[in-house]
Amino acid sequence: MKTRLKSAVEKALQNCYAAKTLVSGELPEFAIEVPNHTDHGDFAVNVAMMLARPEKKAPRQIAQLLVEQLEQQEGMWDKIEIAGPGFVNFFLSKSCWYAVLDDIYAKGAQFGRSDVGAGRRVQVEFVSANPTGPLHIGHGRGAATGDAVASVLQEAGFDVQREYYINDAGNQMDTLGRSIFLRYCQLQGRDVEFPEDCYQGDYIRTLAQQAIDEQGDHFLQMDDVEAIAHFSTTGGEAIRSGINADLQQFGINFDNWYSEQSLYDRDLVKAGIETLTRDGYTYEQDGAIWFRTTDFGDDKDRVLVRSNGVTTYFASDVAYHREKYERGFDIVIDVWGADHHGYVPRMKAVLAALGRNTEDLQIILVQLVNLLREGEQVAMSTRSGKFVTLKEVIDEVGKDACRFFFLMRRSDSQLDFDLELAKKQSTENPVFYVQYAHARVCSINRNVQESGLSLPQPGDAEVTKLQLPEELALTRMLARYPEVVVGAALSYEPHRITFYLQELAAQFHSYYNQHRVIVDDRATSCARLYLVNAVKIVISNALNVLGVSSPDKM
């Protein structure tokens, strides 16, 4: 709808230039906006103000010339006004809004889809937690965010792949093996010390116990190094499948699991370093190989190969990202914990050194989650191994509440997750509030069907019966949905969908409480059913993008 208006305005502008009433010939990037106030119409355009300077005319005067041109066009509008400092306000005709309802039914679950992505290939890499422990609540937020970003991009017509990067190389895997081995020894009655830098969580003991149950003291017989290597492998696999199970429960399916080790196996890490060296971005100092990231705005150069010959994590990240683009992705999105923000400049430097636009890498930083129970913060510390796992939270509050709560804030702002609130079945709980709106429509439908009537199909509802301001406002709200999706996709901000849903649900509940859907007049009932079922479709589509279900009954 915005795009149609925009082209109408552009045409009017061209006509002004052709008629020489305007002379600058400029076509500024003007905006079509939805005004805050209904007095200001359905849409407003600010182009007259933007042209004031080049035209050396008063904005309202320019607006007048534009309006004269616009009025000659066949309009979707009833009225155009000039207002304020020089806005042109459009009051669309009702038939225009009614058409939205037909569109919603015609597209159904597809309503909200667009092709602004034009099939461009995007990879979203998220979670990517080390396979050294179960997912905790912080990973959950990253998971919900990454998955929703991916979905919203798909809705906007991008070709999206979801990827999980497994950090299965490097000494953390060794630490994991050692941790399990030491617990194993302890459980076998050996008096060994358990160092602080080992993983402290109870799950390590569980894994050790499993080894005992299955193979007894077998590992005490063999060489320590060998035993540790064994535990490193089997432990890593066990934890990884646990992570996968948690993600499944959370409704998240990755298209690809990508192993860091595989980069080494294919010599890609070496190749990445060689590319940088060939292009003159590296140097040697103190026995180490450095990447001159300061050439690209980083505040310090970074080591790729340590003086002991071991490559750094950053080196494999260079290889990994280089390889992502070789796989043909136009845009790569990394979802990280916000505590890694210091890492951003060096990753951008990688892009620049590879000769790519740094915008081709988007990094979404996800802030901390404060878990609250009865208003008190639940203490968490990864070091001590005392943390609340994602699974525990999903089991307690459910997948839907969990996902919705994670998406209730912008990802880069901290989030208080109130466990009591998430479980509450009342208006205070935003998830229930939104889902309830959906269930309510379903309930109305059941009543209709029980009384032997059928639900309206496109074409047999007399939409002109929808004359109430609340009905038109609700329809306008529905019409906005596709634009909300596009905005959320292009800005990588899935929380916009969450806010939209709360607004839509509020407007629906308000309407429901003021007016009965089923009334004596059959045609009116039919039209209202048509409207509320359109609301149902849009709520369902939007919840689906967030990975939240749309229950018929609650």
Place this chain on the structure above:
RNA sequence: GCGCGAUUAGCUCAGCUGGAUAGAGCAUUGGCCUCCGAAGCCAAAGGUCGCAGGUUCGAAUCUUGCAUCGCGCACCA
């Protein structure tokens, strides 16, 4: 010390990339069920958009400085 990010109603936060009178939800106060789900709705009240300059037709939004808070600053991953 340097860098990044925050600062909007009592609390938690939005603010559509510079637009018109800055908005929600909690919390507070007062109302609404002989009626499709009260698991809901309506109303009131609540503001120096951290402070001070700058940019322009126009700033919560962009810019500079300052203040407070958080997070980063490894030849760790």
